Amino acid sequence: MDYDVVVVGAGPAGCLAAKYAAKNGAKTLLIEEHASIGSPVQCAGLLSTSAIRECEVVLDSGFHPITGAFVYAPNGRRIRISGGEIKAYVVDRRIFDRTLAENAIRSGADILMRTRAVGITIDKEARGRGRRRILHVLIEGEPDVIEADVVIGADGIQSRIARWAGLDTPETVLSGAQVSTIYDFEDPRFVEIFPGSCAPGFFAWAIPYHGSARIGLAVRPISGSVPVAKSGVDLGPGVMQESAWAHLKRLIAKHPVVSEKCDPGIAGIALGGIPISVPQQTAAEGLLIVGDAAGQVKPTSGGGVYPGAMCAKIAGKVAADAVLEGDTSVRRLSEYDKLWKGRIGRELAIGRRINGWMARISDSEINRVIGVLDDDELLDLITRYGDMDHPSVVVRKLLMNRKSMGAFLKMALMR
Ligand SMILES: Cc1cc2nc3c(=O)[nH]c(=O)nc-3n(C[C@H](O)[C@H](O)[C@H](O)COP(=O)(O)OP(=O)(O)OC[C@H]3O[C@@H](n4cnc5c(N)ncnc54)[C@H](O)[C@@H]3O)c2cc1C
Structure with a gap:
């Protein structure tokens, strides 16, 4: 298999990168290790109206509208923030991500499911400005290789593409946990936010979704290391006192507001890391990283879909342009670094300062x-x-x- 651009990972960032690479004239392939897009869900699905616009998805009756928020202080006092109009929607990420994948296909990208990237090398024989990448994959368990001028790593928080390419991965990663359950919302168009020691370093949330609720929180590791979010146990020097999951169980059982409103019956659990710092560089020889892989997440809310989508569109276009110009060197591809940092670098940096203050x-x-x-x-x-x-x-x-x-x-x- 031979492509101009191969995108690894069919989350929102990968689908939009593939869409924009294909739209801009590159022969593009999107690969996804799972058998179905958007699963397992590791998201509350709360997307601002601008995030939905940025993803170029048409509003759907399945989206649950949100017009405001109640923010609860640890002492129970609360403020009501409402603009009257719809500010955000809660979506089902399985359906949302699938729509994004279909949009990429419509724009001309090929897609291969149950295809996992297991290694990447550089084609040493090839000449020219920027050498080709050889992606080693398992397609339905069978080893194969895919050649590409540019590989875009949209493989999420644990990005192996970034590591294989020698790029740094995000240093600060919050540990998130969420359950689906039933919750007694005073107003189902309002989300509820709980900052404080119930979720050290971040906050807890209750998000309505068509009669049910997503109750979750994220916590900040005390120092340094990336938490092993999936197991709920954190290893290494930045050992956390307690996992996000332990905090969430306590929130549901004991928090004076949440425990009163939340049904203890749980219909689903989602655990995952949320990167809130960006690596120095997101481009390498014949390679770019986007989305969670590049720490493109709002440090104030943990929302990664909006910044990831914005950066993925830039990545797809820069990759396609570079291929068509015959120059996929790191110098050429660094245009992506400059462009995305120019668009949201400052906002993310301010968000990190606010997050640091929230942690203290x-x-x-x-x-x-x-x-x-x-x-x-x-x-x-x-x-x-x-x-x-x-x-x-x-x-x-x-x-x-x-x-x-x-x-x-x-x-x-x-x-
Ligand atoms: C508890 C929790 C709640 C959240 N709530 C929100 C929210 O309300 N709103 C919001 O905007 N964000 C939220 N986020 C963050 C959001 O989910 C992520 O920022 C977003 O999904 C990142 O998109 P992505 O495309 O970069 O990566 P992902 O969505 O993680 O997609 C990566 C894809 O790559 C695939 N993949 C990985 N490795 C390989 C490989 N080797 N080969 C092939 N495929 C591979 C994976 O299977 C996956 O499909 C939340 C996160 C957590 C943990």
Whole structure:
């Protein structure tokens, strides 16, 4: 098999990279190790309206609309943030990802399911600017090779493509756990958010989806190492005190708000890592990485579909252009690094700073922050400028507001 571009992994990032490589004239193949797209689900499925637009998916009656959020302080006080209009949708990622794969096929990409990349080498015989890649695969268990001018690694959080290419993988990875169950939502168009020690370093969530709920949380490892999210046990020097799963079980059983509203019966469990830092480089000789593989995730919300989709479209186009120009060297492909960092690099960097702050503040400080924000003028400001994909905008507005800034400064001085 011989292709211009081969994309490894048919998640949202891989499907959109394949779509854009094919659309821009490259003979493209998308491979996926599983027998069905979007499974197993490791996602709450909460996508902003801009994320859905970025994915170029038509709104579907199956999408569950969200118009606002209740944010609960650890002391039980809550604020209501609502703009009245639909801000986001909750989707079924199995259906959503399949739609993205079909869109890639429609644009001309070939697809091979049950095909796992097991190694990658460089074709040493080939000449020219940028040598060809040889991808070693197992197709339905049978070894085979696929040649390509450019390989795009969209193989998720544990990206082996990145490691084989000598690229760094994201350093900071949150550990996430989620269950599907029944929950007594006061308003099924509102998500519920619980920051604080119930989910150290991040937050817990309750997300409605057509009469059922996704209850989950993510926790931040105390230091360094990548958590082994699937087993719920974290190894290595950055040992976590407790796994995300242990925190989630406690949230459901004991949290004063969640335990009252959540049915203990669980219809599904999803465990997974959420990368919140980006590697220095996302391009190598004849190779790019996108999506979770490249840490393209919003550190404030853990949402990876929107930034991954945006970057994947850039990756697909840069790969196709490079192939058609006959130059797939790392220098040529680094255009991708520049372009995607130009689009969202700053927002992700600000998000990492906000996440770092979230990791440091105590329950009593969160209580005070929620107390300050529970004010008509500030809630109106949050409603007007709050954007789940660009949280820096509302943070800047709050820091410029005399009322909130004064209160935050006072808190900082009291630390
Ligand atoms: C608990 C939890 C909740 C989340 N909730 C949200 C949310 O509400 N909204 C949001 O935007 N994001 C959310 N995320 C993050 C989101 O799920 C990811 O950011 C997103 O799925 C990343 O897309 P991707 O295409 O980069 O990778 P993935 O979706 O992980 O896709 C990678 C694909 O590559 C395939 N693959 C891997 N290795 C190989 C190989 N060697 N050969 C072939 N195929 C391979 C995998 O099977 C998989 O299909 C959540 C994450 C977690 C853990």
